[in-house]
Amino acid sequence: MVNFLLFVRFHYNYDTNEQTIIHVTEKEQLNILEEWLGLHKGLIFKIVRAYAAAAMDQEDLFQEIIIQVWRSIPAFRQESSTSTWLYRISLNTAISWTRKARKHYQAEALDSVQHILQENKIHVDDRLAWLYQEIYKFDEIDRSVTLLLLEGFSYKEMAAILGITESNVGVKINRIKKQLIAKSKKYDHYGI
Numbered sequence: 001m002v003n004f005l006l007f008v009r010f011h012y013n014y015d016t017n018e019q020t021i022i023h024v025t026e027k028e029q030l031n032i033l034e035e036w037l038g039l040h041k042g043l044i045f046k047i048v049r050a051y052a053a054a055a056m057d058q059e060d061l062f063q064e065i066i067i068q069v070w071r072s073i074p075a076f077r078q079e080s081s082t083s084t085w086l087y088r089i090s091l092n093t094a095i096s097w098t099r100k101a102r103k104h105y106q107a108e109a110l111d112s113v114q115h116i117l118q119e120n121k122i123h124v125d126d127r128l129a130w131l132y133q134e135i136y137k138f139d140e141i142d143r144s145v146t147l148l149l150l151e152g153f154s155y156k157e158m159a160a161i162l163g164i165t166e167s168n169v170g171v172k173i174n175r176i177k178k179q180l181i182a183k184s185k186k187y188d189h190y191g192i
Contacts, residue, residue: 029073036069040086043151047087050135050143051094061097068093080160087148088161095140134183138176145172 024032037044044065052058068089076085135146141162148158155173159166 024074029070032073033066033070036082036086037066040083043083043087044090046147046151047090047094049132050147051098053136061094064097065090065093083151084153084157084161087151087153091144091147091161095144098140130184131180134180142172142176145169146176149173149176 044062048058048062048065052061069086072085072089076082080088135143138146141164144162145158148161153161155166155169158169162169
């Protein structure tokens with residue numbers, strides 16, 4: 001492995017119409033990755049949990065997201081917040097990973113034996129488990145909107161991340177809330 005692999009990224013200065021080249025060593029890239037993970041790994045875990053049901057799949061998806069974040073560090077131009085940047089990378093990776101995973105095997109078959117394959121050491125709130133099960137059933141965009149809402153992003157930020165209008169975000173959130181409320185009335189054993 002090369003110790004000081006140089007990465008180049010360009011910043012365009014609109015005032016002077018010039019590009020600035022910034023070199024990032026592998027060590028600097030690693031430091032950035034560690035800092036971002038320290039601050040935002042909870043955000044990544046939420047996406048992983050919403051897009052991968054089985055524990056083994058969650059580990060695979062988490063690793064894939066980390067690889068993509070690592071690769072994207074040299075391209076980060078600070079035009080958005082770090083959390084928005086990481087959310088976008090994580091969501092895009094999760095969506096892509098989900099499409100690839102569906103081609104290789106049926107996740108439903110594994111879900112039926114998941115309790116045999118995994119030992120639960122931590123008690124999870126039944127309501128939270130139910131919520132993530134329902135989020136997992138949504139299509140990719142609704143899943144993304146729900147996770148962004150739970151993370152506290154504004155409609156404007158959600159629209160920018162997802163590439164849809166703010167009004168479309170509002171419509172989707174309203175529809176998602178109505179769906180979850182209707183479904184929650186059927187599941188009183190979850191304490192909802």
